[in-house]
Amino acid sequence: MRIVIVGGGIIGAALADRLARGAGAAEVTLVERDRPGAGTSGASFAWLNANDPDDPAYHCLRVAALGAWRRLAGEFGDPAWFRIAGNTAWATADPAKELLADRVARLAALGYPAALITPDRLRELEPSLRPPAAGAVIAHYPGEGHVHGPDAVRALADRARSAGARLIGGTAATRLNLRGGRVTGVRLGTDDDLDADLTVCAAGRHSPALLATAGLGLPLVDAEAPGSPAPGLTAFTGPGPALLNGVVHSPGVDLRPVPGGGLALEAADLDDATDLATPAAALDRGAAELLDRARALIPALTAPVETVHRCVRPLPADGFPLVGPQFPGLYTAVTHSGITLGPHLADLIAADLRGGEPALAPYRPDRAAGAAAW
Structure with missing residues (x-):
């Protein structure tokens, strides 16, 4: 055929x-x-995940997909481009704290590995992070990961x-x-x-x-429409010391490791401000803002942004x-x-x-x- x-x-x-x-x-x-x-x-x-409990059937499809990635990576002999090293997320303000706690409870009820953790546990998982403010709700999803x-x-x-x-x-x-x-x-x-x-x-x-x-x-969703949610902004830093173990979702910036010690960066508000008409200079300013937020979260981060991308996603x-x-x-x-x-x-x-x-x-x-x- x-x-x-x-x-x-x-x-x-x-x-x-x-x-x-x-x-x-x-x-x-x-x-x-x-x-x-x-x-x-x-x-x-x-980010590899099945972190949405709203549709149980689709959640199960994504859980099965995580297993498929594990099998595939095994065929390639534990490649550097695949890691199941967990995902941590936290919220510091209402109603985000209540929403995060509810998500963890609903996912756990589906049998998905999800739990609320203490600040001390977060420090064990990701010692390079500046700790969140007192009173934060912190979630950990040990079965999630990332691919380069x-x-x-x-x-x-x-x-x-x-x-x-x-x-x-x-x-x-x-x-x-x-x-x-x-x-x-x-x-x-x-x-x-x-x-x-x-x-x-x-x-x-x-x-x-x-x-x-x-x-x-x-x-x-029409990617070319003004303000379309399909385009987003991602930035990748240059190589450096390994600063993260897994994926991190903080209130201001999301981060994951890149092979060679770099980091991938994104943030929901900067995604929302990006469309196909956003000029290159504005993308560069957004990447600089991502890096500033990442350095506020990880004081040891010194690598500069190496590449900036307008990531245009196909959104059914x-x-x-x-x-x-x-x-x-x-x-x-x-x-x-x-x-x-x-x-x-x-x-x-x-x-x-x-x-x-x-x-x-x-x-x-x-x-x-x-x-x-x-």
Whole structure:
């Protein structure tokens, strides 16, 4: 079976790796407009978690995804780009304190590792942190972790290629090709056509433009609208001494380790102030603010910001994955939380292609009318 996957982020790379290996391996071609991991997956804060108790079924999907990451990392021999080292979070003001305590209680009731901890325990977990103000509510989630997106995507793409997958980088898929009422592949920016028995759209926030060439839509939040929540801001410091063990969510800044001793930084309010029209100078000012907040929290942090990213996330309108057949010859796989879900979705999609996967039934791209015929 000839499969063309459009999009070399975590979803596309994990799926190419999964489909190119083992019994029944397909003839896989991965198309990426830049290089694997250069887009959203490379700019993402990349926190691995199932930290939302609101929808129990989706929570279970994410819990299973954490297990898939553990298995995958084991196949790569404990790589530096993957760590399950916990997540700590705290709140210092009302109602945030009550909301955090309630979240911990609800997650614990679902059997998820979550607990409130003391300031002394926080110091044991993260000794480099300046302690929060007295009276803070502090939560710890020991089963959560982080991935360094560029390295993880590159590892998956390289393993797929070593298994026989073809990688076409530096050119976008500009349209879906149609013949006889089905998608038969894609046209590239080079004006070359790639024929396929199945085309997978895993192009993240670029997916609506590609699907529109076949008259199809996808319910994603418009990343180009002024003030859209899809774009965010992340900054990465240069290397230095290891200052954090796991992910940290503080009231002013979120942080996680980067291989080599750097830190990834983000903050909700600076995310909210970023859209596609935000000029580069404003992004740099936001990154400087992130670094100031991080240094206030970690006095030993001296490394400067090394890279600044406008991270444009694909945000499904209802918050849930969009995964499944969308037209004969076409399969779509687009989601927020792609870093958490990527390897598990690859496993589920492989099963779906073999004959249906019940776990994906709630997440079909056309939820109202049901999935289109193959």
